[in-house]
Structures are given as C-alpha cells and as structure tokens.
Amino acid sequence: MPSAARDIPIVNGHSNGRDEASLARTVSNSFGTLDLSTSPSATFHTQHSGSYGSAQKPSTKQLKPFATQDVKVLLLENVNKTGQDILRKQGYQVEALKTSLPEDQLIDKIRDVHVIGIRSKTQLSANVLKHAKNLIVIGCFCIGTNQVDLQYAAQNGICVFNSPFSNSRSVAELMIGEIITLARQLGDRSNEMHQGVWNKVSAGCWEVRGKTLGIVGYGHVGSQLSVLAEAMGMKVIYYDVVNLMGLGTATQVHTLEQLLQQADFVTLHVPELPETINLISAKEIEQMKRGAYLLNASRGSVVDIPALVSALQSGKLAGAALDVYPNEPGSNGPTFTSSKLGSWADDLRGVNNVLLTPHIGGSTEEAQSAIGVEVAESLVNYVNLGTTSAAVNMPEVTLRSLTMDEPNHVRVIYIHRNVPGVLRKVNEILGDHNVDKQMTDSRGEVAYLMADISNVNVSEIKDLYQHLEDLGSRIRTRVLY
Ligand SMILES: NC(=O)C1=CN([C@@H]2O[C@H](COP(=O)(O)OP(=O)(O)OC[C@H]3O[C@@H](n4cnc5c(N)ncnc54)[C@H](O)[C@@H]3O)[C@@H](O)[C@H]2O)C=CC1
Ligand SMILES: O=C(O)CCC(=O)C(=O)O
Numbered sequence: 001m002p003s004a005a006r007d008i009p010i011v012n013g014h015s016n017g018r019d020e021a022s023l024a025r026t027v028s029n030s031f032g033t034l035d036l037s038t039s040p041s042a043t044f045h046t047q048h049s050g051s052y053g054s055a056q057k058p059s060t061k062q063l064k065p066f067a068t069q070d071v072k073v074l075l076l077e078n079v080n081k082t083g084q085d086i087l088r089k090q091g092y093q094v095e096a097l098k099t100s101l102p103e104d105q106l107i108d109k110i111r112d113v114h115v116i117g118i119r120s121k122t123q124l125s126a127n128v129l130k131h132a133k134n135l136i137v138i139g140c141f142c143i144g145t146n147q148v149d150l151q152y153a154a155q156n157g158i159c160v161f162n163s164p165f166s167n168s169r170s171v172a173e174l175m176i177g178e179i180i181t182l183a184r185q186l187g188d189r190s191n192e193m194h195q196g197v198w199n200k201v202s203a204g205c206w207e208v209r210g211k212t213l214g215i216v217g218y219g220h221v222g223s224q225l226s227v228l229a230e231a232m233g234m235k236v237i238y239y240d241v242v243n244l245m246g247l248g249t250a251t252q253v254h255t256l257e258q259l260l261q262q263a264d265f266v267t268l269h270v271p272e273l274p275e276t277i278n279l280i281s282a283k284e285i286e287q288m289k290r291g292a293y294l295l296n297a298s299r300g301s302v303v304d305i306p307a308l309v310s311a312l313q314s315g316k317l318a319g320a321a322l323d324v325y326p327n328e329p330g331s332n333g334p335t336f337t338s339s340k341l342g343s344w345a346d347d348l349r350g351v352n353n354v355l356l357t358p359h360i361g362g363s364t365e366e367a368q369s370a371i372g373v374e375v376a377e378s379l380v381n382y383v384n385l386g387t388t389s390a391a392v393n394m395p396e397v398t399l400r401s402l403t404m405d406e407p408n409h410v411r412v413i414y415i416h417r418n419v420p421g422v423l424r425k426v427n428e429i430l431g432d433h434n435v436d437k438q439m440t441d442s443r444g445e446v447a448y449l450m451a452d453i454s455n456v457n458v459s460e461i462k463d464l465y466q467h468l469e470d471l472g473s474r475i476r477t478r479v480l481y
Contacts, residue, residue: 118138167371
C-alpha cells in the first residue's frame with residue numbers, strides 16, 4: 001500500500017496540522033469523556049501487583065486516535081439505532097442512510113470516511129476500497145462478509161468486523177415457520193383467500209412430525225434450527241465440511257448426496273465461498289426425493305435458480321422458500337422484477353408453493369438491536385484502542401488498557417507485511433523508550449503489532465510515527481495516546 005496515499009490523522013491531531021499544544025488539549029479533553037465500558041479489556045484488566053486496594057484501582061485511560069469529532073462514520077442499509085447511538089456517543093460524525101448505494105455514489109462517499117458500517121447489500125469490492133483513502137475499519141452489521149473483499153482490506157490495513165451469531169436464532173425461527181408453511185401450502189392458500197378464493201384441500205399437505213430435515217451447513221444457524229426442528233418431532237440429519245457434534249439426536253451424514261437422498265426438507269446455511277456457488281444445481285436437485293422442499297436462507301449464489309424453477313414446474317420438488325437471491329434490490333419498493341434483476345425473478349413469482357421473502361432472515365428487533373451494539377462496540381474499540389478481537393480479516397490482537405497512572409505511555413499499532421525481520425526493525429525504533437508490553441500476530445500476508453511504550457513526550461510522537469512509516473514493510477501505522 002503506498003503510504004503517501006493515506007491522509008488519516010493517525011497520530012492525534014498531527015496530520016490535521018495541529019501543533020503540540022493543541023495536541024495536548026485534545027488528549028486531556030478526551031479524558032473522562034467516554035463510557036469506560038467501551039474498553040475491551042475492562043473485564044480482564046491486570047492489576048498492579050498488590051499496590052491497589054479495590055477502592056484505589058487505577059482508572060482506565062481512554063486512548064483516542066485523534067479528536068473524536070474528526071472521525072467520520074458512514075452507516076448504510078438502516079443500521080439499527082443501538083449502533084448509531086454508540087457511535088454518536090463517542091462524538092464521531094455519523095451519517096446514517098437507510099439504503100445501500102450504487103457503486104458510483106459509494107465511491108464518492110467512501111473517499112472521506114474513516115469508518116463504514118454496512119449490511120449484506122453494500123459491495124465493498126477492491127475497486128470501491130481503493131478510493132477509501134481514509135478508511136481504517138469496516139463494520140458488517142450482519143453475519144455474512146462475502147460482500148467485502150476481505151483480503152484487499154487486510155492488505156491495505158482496513159480491519160473488518162461482523163456479528164457472528166446475533167441473528168442466528170431469528171433465521172432458524174424463520175426456517176421453522178417456512179417448513180410448516182410449505183408443508184401445508186399456506187402461502188398459496190393465503191394468496192387465494194386474498195383474491196376471494198376459498199380452496200379447502202388436503203392433497204399434498206403434510207404434518208412435519210416424523211419428516212426428515214436435512215441441514216446443509218451446521219454452524220450457528222444450522223445448529224439452532226436443528227434443536228427447534230427436533231422439538232417438533234422431525235428427524236434431523238446434517239452435512240458439513242467439518243466434523244461436528246450433532247445436538248440432540250441429529251446425525252451428521254458424510255456426503256451432500258446422502259443428505260439430499262434422505263431429506264424431505266433441505267435447508268441451506270453455508271457461507272458464500274467459491275465452493276458453495278451453485279452448490280445446489282440441476283444434478284443435486286435430481287438427487288433429492290420427489291416431492292421434497294428446498295429452503296435457502298444463505299446466499300443467492302448457492303442455488304441455481306433456473307434449475308430450481310424447472311424442478312418446481314415439473315413437480316420434482318413440491319415447494320421452495322427463498323430469502324436470498326443472485327442479486328437483490330438496494331432499497332425497498334417495487335423492485336423484485338425481471339426488468340430490474342434478471343429473468344429468474346418473474347419465473348419464481350410464477351410457480352406455486354414458493355415462498356419469496358426479501359432477505360429478512362435476520363430482520364427482527366432482537367437481532368438488529370443486538371447486532372447494532374456488538375458491531376458498534378467493535379468499531380469503537382478498534383478506532384479508540386486498536387484492538388482487533390473477533391476481526392474477520394486480521395489477526396486478533398489486544399492488550400490490557402493503559403491506565404491514568406501511565407500518563408506518558410503511548411500505544412503503537414503497526415500493521416505490516418508479514419515478512420522476516422520486521423520485529424527487529426520496529427523494536428529498534430521503539431527501543432529508545434521502555435516497551436511495557438507488546439503483542440504481535442499474523443494472518444496470512446498481514447501482521448499486526450501492538451505495543452504500549454512508556455516515557456514518551458508528546459514532542460517525540462511525530463518522529464516515532466514517521467520512523468515506523470518509513471519502514472518498507474509498513475501497511476499502516478497508528479499511534480494512540
Ligand atoms: N438470510 C439471512 O438474513 C441470513 C443469512 N445468513 C447466511 O447464512 C450463512 C450461515 O450462517 P451461520 O450459520 O451463522 O454461519 P457459520 O459460519 O456459523 O456456519 C456455516 C457452516 O457452513 C459450513 N460449510 C462451509 N462450507 C460448506 C460446504 N461447502 N458444505 C457444507 N457445509 C459448509 C461451515 O463448516 C459451518 O459449519 C452466513 O454465511 C450468511 O451468508 C446469515 C444470517 C442471516
Ligand atoms: O440483515 C441483513 O441485512 C443481512 C443478514 C444476513 O444475510 C447476514 O447476517 O449475513
């Protein structure tokens with residue numbers, strides 16, 4: 001990453017052209033302005049050995065990257081108010097939009113911001129991210145992170161967070177609702193009634209008790225669903241690329257084909273990966289039982305829609321439920337049409353016993369509120385403290401918080417290419433000070449070093465920062481104090 005391209009004020013105030021006196025003001029102004037609960041290490045803060053009674057604990061020093069009011073945050077896709085509030089409470093400038101943005105508008109907006117929060121629609125491709133010269137962190141307020149070029153982000157020092165399980169239960173409950181709805185053809189009956197048609201039938205309508213549910217991807221969602229389905233008397237089998245212990249009496253099968261041959265209902269809960277694209281296509285549908293049902297709440301690319309439509313039209317499958325699509329509208333409105341999305345949209349609307357929902361698996365008050373808190377806290381901890389716990393594209397690095405008893409300490413964060421010899425060079429630079437603690441870890445081509453050093457005067461910070469920036473291995477340097 002060419003260092004000159006970055007103009008984020010990485011050292012408190014320096015790149016905003018502030019002098020040292022105003023730097024000092026920025027620092028002292030930041031004391032006590034934060035809710036201490038934002039410290040990720042508050043719960044495992046190491047005490048000075050025996051020096052403090054419980055009434056005299058040193059209070060946590062809140063590190064700030066630079067004046068918090070300079071931190072620009074863009075939130076897209078209606079991120080929950082819980083998340084917006086946490087970010088606003090920090091004093092950050094937060095712009096929150098209800099929709100995602102088309103690429104040209106996104107590129108325009110992303111140039112300025114330090115933090116972006118998205119859900120599943122916003123595509124943060126390398127092409128978009130290359131314009132994001134100030135961006136240090138991305139928050140995916142959802143589970144899936146396939147919409148972000150994670151590797152490009154890491155290689156350019158942009159950390160990515162998500163919420164790994166806060167909406168899993170909501171998705172699992174939707175699946176249960178849909179399994180019964182499909183088994184009883186409730187979608188069609190309800191549509192008929194809305195058109196004034198009374199159609200009392202039992203042909204092709206079933207109880208779910210005793211039927212076999214085949215879960216593909218037995219992670220957070222799949223395993224929750226497993227428990228709920230067994231409670232309704234279903235037999236549960238699952239297929240996963242990893243060997244996993246089944247909950248209750250659920251049984252793992254060795255191949256996808258075995259699952260497809262045995263299941264009455266097949267539900268998909270895998271991430272979008274190169275190997276899950278078209279995981280279910282004509283060949284796999286052929287392996288399913290005649291009269292079975294297919295439910296997809298993972299990603300639209302996992303199912304070959306034309307193959308599904310022909311299986312529904314021919315009667316091979318008795319129904320389907322789709323929550324996700326090969327491409328999805330960026331905002332609410334009359335947009336689920338072939339002219340906007342592709343011929344498959346009208347084809348799907350034309351087949352019976354097919355439930356179509358607008359990617360609402362995780363859309364409950366409970367899930368969105370919890371995700372808002374979880375991801376916003378990760379963002380604050382990263383911006384203010386540099387900690388990467390639970391990051392999806394960076395090594396996980398955290399140090400206990402600095403305290404108010406450590407006034408001349410600074411926290412150095414050095415994201416660098418994972419090549420030999422870097423630590424020696426960094427420690428030569430830090431060696432003029434006392435390195436109190438240091439943690440470093442790598443993930444693929446990128447390494448993340450965090451060090452708390454003491455005896456640093458404010459006047460020395462700029463040079464310290466510059467020496468680190470000048471190292472050839474540098475991806476990004478931040479100095480927090
Ligand atoms: N419709 C919606 O609103 C939502 C959709 N999702 C989607 O559901 C996906 C799954 O969510 P979680 O259960 O939380 O993820 P998870 O990561 O906890 O579980 C995914 C499971 O899939 C397995 N897997 C990966 N590749 C596989 C393959 N080729 N074949 C079989 N198994 C494979 C993994 O080993 C893992 O156990 C997410 O990645 C996301 O794309 C998640 C939440 C909401
Ligand atoms: O709620 C959303 O916007 C996306 C849900 C989802 O697909 C996910 O969490 O991966």
